[in-house]
Amino acid sequence: MRKFIKKITHPFLKYALKVYYHKPRKYCYDSICVQVHPKVFPPHLTFSTKILLDFIQPLDLKDKTFLELGCGSGIIALIAAKKGALVTATDINQTALNYLDKNAKKNNLTVEITYSDLFDSITKHSFDYIIINPPYYPKKPKNIKENAWFCGENFEYFEKLFHQLRNRNNLQNIFMILSEDCDLKKIKSIASKNNFTFHLVESKTVFKEKNYIYLIN
Numbered sequence: 525m526r527k528f529i530k531k532i533t534h535p536f537l538k539y540a541l542k543v544y545y546h547k548p549r550k551y552c553y554d555s556i557c558v559q560v561h562p563k564v565f566p567p568h569l570t571f572s573t574k575i576l577l578d579f580i581q582p583l584d585l586k587d588k589t590f591l592e593l594g595c596g597s598g599i600i601a602l603i604a605a606k607k608g609a610l611v612t613a614t615d616i617n618q619t620a621l622n623y624l625d626k627n628a629k630k631n632n633l634t635v636e637i638t639y640s641d642l643f644d645s646i647t648k649h650s651f652d653y654i655i656i657n658p659p660y661y662p663k664k665p666k667n668i669k670e671n672a673w674f675c676g677e678n679f680e681y682f683e684k685l686f687h688q689l690r691n692r693n694n695l696q697n698i699f700m701i702l703s704e705d706c707d708l709k710k711i712k713s714i715a716s717k718n719n720f721t722f723h724l725v726e727s728k729t730v731f732k733e734k735n736y737i738y739l740i741n
């Protein structure tokens with residue numbers, strides 16, 4: 525992500541991105557298309573969303589309860605719903621949730637959409653699958669869009685996430701995507717403090733950057 529952030533701060537690229545993302549842009553996967561608002565995490569430019577989409581594609585999700593925690597565009601939630609899962613999608617970005625509501629209707633798919641800071645407002649107690657593509661750059665987010673990238677100066681996102689996970693039972697198959705560009709050691713240490721371990725289930729290199737999907741036990 526650091527590489528990506530360096531790239532997007534290059535003046536020319538910054539300008540090009542600003543122009544490209546001044547209006548909602550379409551993103552499609554397996555015949556499901558969504559409109560992504562400029563204030564929402566763009567799945568087009570980053571590879572984590574696509575890697576997770578490819579990861580869930582072969583899973584048997586029929587009638588499984590599925591949570592996409594921090595859903596952004598919600599494309600993962602919609603693909604899970606298409607595969608027959610009972611899907612909950614959450615975020616703290618209300619624009620993302622409003623767009624997901626419209627996109628779900630357009631695609632004739634049902635997703636339970638909840639505004640929630642991590643697990644704060646999630647009332648359901650058990651999920652068969654939880655998918656997390658977290659913000660992991662250690663900086664305080666300045667606005668709602670930056671919550672997609674920055675996890676707080678002291679990794680507050682992860683501190684709260686693992687603390688909340690520790691206090692919940694019946695959560696199975698928690699998958700998180702991270703990259704070699706983030707502070708894996710720090711994130712794993714926060715998990716370990718809360719009695720969680722990371723088990724690597726997939727590693728994928730895209731444009732020289734290694735991405736990892738972990739099962740969190």
Ligand SMILES: C[S@@+](CC[C@H](N)C(=O)[O-])C[C@H]1O[C@@H](n2cnc3c(N)ncnc32)[C@H](O)[C@@H]1O
Nearest residue numbers: 565573594595596615616617641642657671672
């Ligand atoms: C890297 S983006 C991933 C979006 C989407 N899951 C995907 O893979 O395309 C991270 C998402 O987490 C959301 N987020 C950040 N902090 C959050 C929090 N405390 N609670 C819920 N969602 C949060 C952001 O708004 C953003 O939509």
